[in-house]
Amino acid sequence: MTATTNDTHHDGPHDEEHHEHHIPTGIKRWLYTTNHKDIGTLYLWFAFIMFLTGGAMAMVIRAELFQPGLQIVEPNFFNQMTTVHGLIMVFGAVMPAFTGLANWLIPMMIGAPDMALPRMNNWSFWILPFAFAILLSSLFMEGGGPAFGWTFYAPLSTTYSNDGTALFVFAVHIMGASSIMGAINVIVTIWNMRAPGMTWMKMPLFVWTWLITAFLLIAVMPVLAGAVTMVLTDKFFGTSFFDAAGGGDPVMFQHIFWFFGHPEVYIMILPAFGIISQIIPTFARKRLFGYASMVYATASIALLSFIVWAHHMFTTGMPVAAELFFMFATMLISVPTGVKVFNWVATMWRGSMTFEVPMLFALAFIVLFTIGGLSGLMLAITPVDFQYHDTYFVVAHFHYVLVTGAIFSIMAAVYYWLPKWTGKMFDIGLAKWHFWCSLISVNVLFFPMHFVGLAGMPRRIPDYALQFADFNKWISIGGFAFGLSQLIFLALLIKACKKKGEPVSDQVWEGAEGLEWEIPSPAPYHTFETPPEVK
Amino acid sequence: MDKQQAQRKNSKMVVKLMAIVLGMFGFGFALVPLYDVLCDALGINGKTSEVAAVYESVEVDTSRLITVDFITRINTGMPWEFKAKTRQVKVHPGEMSQVNFYVRNPTKSLIVGQAVPSVSPGPAALYMNKTECFCFEQQTLQAGEEVLMPMKFYVDPQLPKNITYFTVQYTLYNVTASAEVVAMN
Numbered sequence: 134m135t136a137t138t139n140d141t142h143h144d145g146p147h148d149e150e151h152h153e154h155h156i157p158t159g160i161k162r163w164l165y166t167t168n169h170k171d172i173g174t175l176y177l178w179f180a181f182i183m184f185l186t187g188g189a190m191a192m193v194i195r196a197e198l199f200q201p202g203l204q205i206v207e208p209n210f211f212n213q214m215t216t217v218h219g220l221i222m223v224f225g226a227v228m229p230a231f232t233g234l235a236n237w238l239i240p241m242m243i244g245a246p247d248m249a250l251p252r253m254n255n256w257s258f259w260i261l262p263f264a265f266a267i268l269l270s271s272l273f274m275e276g277g278g279p280a281f282g283w284t285f286y287a288p289l290s291t292t293y294s295n296d297g298t299a300l301f302v303f304a305v306h307i308m309g310a311s312s313i314m315g316a317i318n319v320i321v322t323i324w325n326m327r328a329p330g331m332t333w334m335k336m337p338l339f340v341w342t343w344l345i346t347a348f349l350l351i352a353v354m355p356v357l358a359g360a361v362t363m364v365l366t367d368k369f370f371g372t373s374f375f376d377a378a379g380g381g382d383p384v385m386f387q388h389i390f391w392f393f394g395h396p397e398v399y400i401m402i403l404p405a406f407g408i409i410s411q412i413i414p415t416f417a418r419k420r421l422f423g424y425a426s427m428v429y430a431t432a433s434i435a436l437l438s439f440i441v442w443a444h445h446m447f448t449t450g451m452p453v454a455a456e457l458f459f460m461f462a463t464m465l466i467s468v469p470t471g472v473k474v475f476n477w478v479a480t481m482w483r484g485s486m487t488f489e490v491p492m493l494f495a496l497a498f499i500v501l502f503t504i505g506g507l508s509g510l511m512l513a514i515t516p517v518d519f520q521y522h523d524t525y526f527v528v529a530h531f532h533y534v535l536v537t538g539a540i541f542s543i544m545a546a547v548y549y550w551l552p553k554w555t556g557k558m559f560d561i562g563l564a565k566w567h568f569w570c571s572l573i574s575v576n577v578l579f580f581p582m583h584f585v586g587l588a589g590m591p592r593r594i595p596d597y598a599l600q601f602a603d604f605n606k607w608i609s610i611g612g613f614a615f616g617l618s619q620l621i622f623l624a625l626l627i628k629a630c631k632k633k634g635e636p637v638s639d640q641v642w643e644g645a646e647g648l649e650w651e652i653p654s655p656a657p658y659h660t661f662e663t664p665p666e667v668k
Numbered sequence: 669m670d671k672q673q674a675q676r677k678n679s680k681m682v683v684k685l686m687a688i689v690l691g692m693f694g695f696g697f698a699l700v701p702l703y704d705v706l707c708d709a710l711g712i713n714g715k716t717s718e719v720a721a722v723y724e725s726v727e728v729d730t731s732r733l734i735t736v737d738f739i740t741r742i743n744t745g746m747p748w749e750f751k752a753k754t755r756q757v758k759v760h761p762g763e764m765s766q767v768n769f770y771v772r773n774p775t776k777s778l779i780v781g782q783a784v785p786s787v788s789p790g791p792a793a794l795y796m797n798k799t800e801c802f803c804f805e806q807q808t809l810q811a812g813e814e815v816l817m818p819m820k821f822y823v824d825p826q827l828p829k830n831i832t833y834f835t836v837q838y839t840l841y842n843v844t845a846s847a848e849v850v851a852m853n
Contacts, residue, residue: 325677351689359699378841385699385700392696
């Protein structure tokens with residue numbers, strides 16, 4: 134894509150005297166900010182803190198599973214750990230991190246001065262810490278936090294849960310409201326605020342994938358809100374949505390939950406596809422292969438995601454016709470996903486590749502996400518799923534797509550755009566340590582889970598049969614190593630925020646193309662107040 | 669385009685998107701009746717009709733004999749004894765028959781119970797026509813009380829030829845708590 138700003142110097146140093154903004158200082162600057170870059174930073178730091186929090190819970194889980202028998206925690210607390218780990222990683226780490234990236238990048242990529250709805254943007258971030266404070270505080274209350282799994286299946290979350298469920302429900306409501314506001318903001322920004330000449334099919338893929346993700350969010354987050362509301366009224370107000378005795382049906386809970394849950398999976402991976410589609414062309418020094426097919430593939434994945442939900446429930450006793458339908462529909466998704474993987478490979482084919490840190494993460498993403506995709510294809514086969522259902526094979530599958538998929542893409546994105554944000558190159562030595570330690574440990578952590586899963590080790594248990602002991606020891610060692618590796622990332626980020634390092638050029642990376650690489654580094658507080666002309 | 673115009677355009681779009689959000693929130697709840705309608709229409713979750721069937725001008729198909737099993741189950745938290753007096757019947761499609769279920773409340777307090785039927789294989793549920801069933805309403809048993817509960821049914825002659833044998837299970841739930849809530853309202 135070729136694009137130029139008509140007067141780049143406008144966003145230069147004399148920007149400040151031009152506008153005379155009174156930026157509040159200290160905590161107020163962050164509380165009152167409506168600037169998309171500030172809010173992006175807030176989202177990213179919040180996501181990282183949640184990533185470490187949820188990670189600490191994973192360490193508790195792996196410490197307990199280090200050897201068979203019960204050593205460290207009670208089973209009930211173990212269940213709280215698996216539940217809250219899942220909730221925090223999905224709603225507190227991955228989703229806010231993508232929203233943070235959207236805030237930082239979408240206005241700069243489409244040549245807009247800010248997000249369309251800056252005040253709502255401030256709201257959608259600042260209600261998040263309250264949601265997670267409520268969720269986390271329930272862990273310290275009588276009876277403990279939610280222990281029914283992040284999927285909160287009825288009747289576990291209704292008949293058999295403690296009163297803290299009300300806090301869980303309220304926290305999920307707030308998280309949902311935050312996501313919906315963020316999504317509306319993204320859609321309105323992309324729809325109305327593109328620079329002249331930025332036609333639909335010239336938009337960077339990160340913008341495209343986020344637009345489609347935002348539509349998924351406003352379509353399914355309200356359904357999740359409905360599901361938690363039904364759990365709330367079933368538990369506290371005598372309704373029987375999911376209670377067979379009152380004419381309800383617990384299996385219906387699973388249908389409603391997964392009607393949200395499956396599109397949710399793509400909410401967590403489509404922006405990742407966008408990020409990888411930005412990074413690979415830069416370091417292969419070639420245009421992205423098959424831009425249009427990437428857009429159509431993203432849209433068809435999003436549409437298909439609405440008709441595959443019941444593949445999470447093959448063992449609930451559905452009629453054979455339904456099992457076959459959901460099996461084939463699920464397998465169909467691998468076609469557009471395959472288109473994407475082949476396009477990335479074709480982009481690199483005969484490119485002048487270099488292996489800077491963002492590219493390393495992007496390459497790891499392609500290989501490891503594809504492993505997760507293939508195990509997903511195995512799980513899609515109905516009769517096979519009867520064996521794999523609720524085993525560690527499933528745990529291996531979704532951690533490959535979420536950790537080495539979504540989270541690796543977020544790390545790739547942070548390394549790719551961090552120099553643009555701070556104006557300084559990050560500590561490349563630390564970054565390479567972070568990459569290699571993460572890459573090795575993440576595979577020690579998740580790969581053996583395939584084997585114990587195939588051998589029949591069930592998920593969500595604090596104790597296991599003796600024959601799984603060796604593999605679990607390896608998995609735990611991998612887990613601790615992966616957890617520690619993230620502290621390298623923390624050190625690097627603190628260093629980067631202190632603005633240490635070599636100054637970088639506006640373009641930062643030799644092959645980088647797009648509007649965000651044409652503004653100065655670090656990106657000024659206000660950019661594109663006069664829209665650039667995109668040719 | 670000036671700032672005000674842009675803001676108007678944005679608010680218009682926000683209104684439209686909020687309408688989608690509200691619509692999808694409603695859709696989540698609409699899934700509840702939708703689920704029941706689909707299950708009824710396709711007979712896929714073994715639920716039988718919750719209203720009494722009328723036995724009128726039904727032709728008895730003497731060429732076939734269908735075996736119907738009756739089994740009972742007590743849900744967790746329900747202290748009653750619950751047994752099928754008749755474990756199995758062999759009936760011609762279209763023929764009326766009656767079976768009895770025995771319940772006893774062995775506790776020292778009043779308990780309200782609700783029996784929920786389930787038919788396996790599921791498609792047979794559509795052809796299980798009950799003219800009278802204790803499962804149509806809640807049962808209230810005083811401490812120590814015992815009752816024989818009748819159930820009258822006939823198998824619809826339209827029953828597909830490949831089904832010759834099906835099982836009706838009744839699960840008994842303790843609904844005392846929610847019955848109190850309803851009574852209070």
